[in-house]
Each structure stands twice: as structure tokens, then as C-alpha cells.
Amino acid sequence: MSEEPCEIVDELALESEKCIHVGAIIKDKLDLERRTIRWFSEQMNCDRSNMYKLLSRAHLDSNFILRASKVLEYNFFKDIADLVDETTANCWADLFIS
Helix, strand or coil: CCCCHHHHHHHHHHHHHHHCCHHHHHHHHHHHCCCCHHHHHHHCCCCHHHHHHHHCCCCCCHHHHHHHHHHHCCCHHHHHHHHHHHHHHHHHHHHHHC
């Protein structure tokens, strides 16, 4: 029996959540730029210990991602969109292969 479209979308959303860790993406960019959490938390007007907690999260508020993009002069939304495209392509491939 075939799956309903909304069930497929839910399955894709769950797969995307497993594959994309937004905090890690931002942390990787900080490391690449050789920026410290202390520096980043000051730029974001956020307590350093709270910043560690935020960057350990897979899911972050879009406003936070926007502010991080401005501070680091980098479009994190593009990276996230690219990962969603890759994940979605992989999920659809799995659906058609099985």
C-alpha cells in the first residue's frame, strides 16, 4: 500500500532533523575563522556559557541564525538549504530504491 503524501513529508522532516545540526555548522565556521566562543558571545550580546549551550543544539531560532550570519558575515541559511537539498535527495532516493 502506498504512503500518503503527508506521511512522506513527515518522514523527510524527521530524516532532515537527524542530518542537520545548525549549532555545529555555526561552531565549524567559528573554528574556521579562528574565532572564540567568548568573542562570538560578545558580538551576539549573549553570556558565554549560554552560547556554549546554544551551539550544542541542533535546532536554533531563525533570528539567532540571522544574527550569527551578520556577525560572521556568512550566509548560514545557504548552508542549511544546501544540506536540506542533499538530505531530501537522499531520502527520495531511499524511497524509490526500497
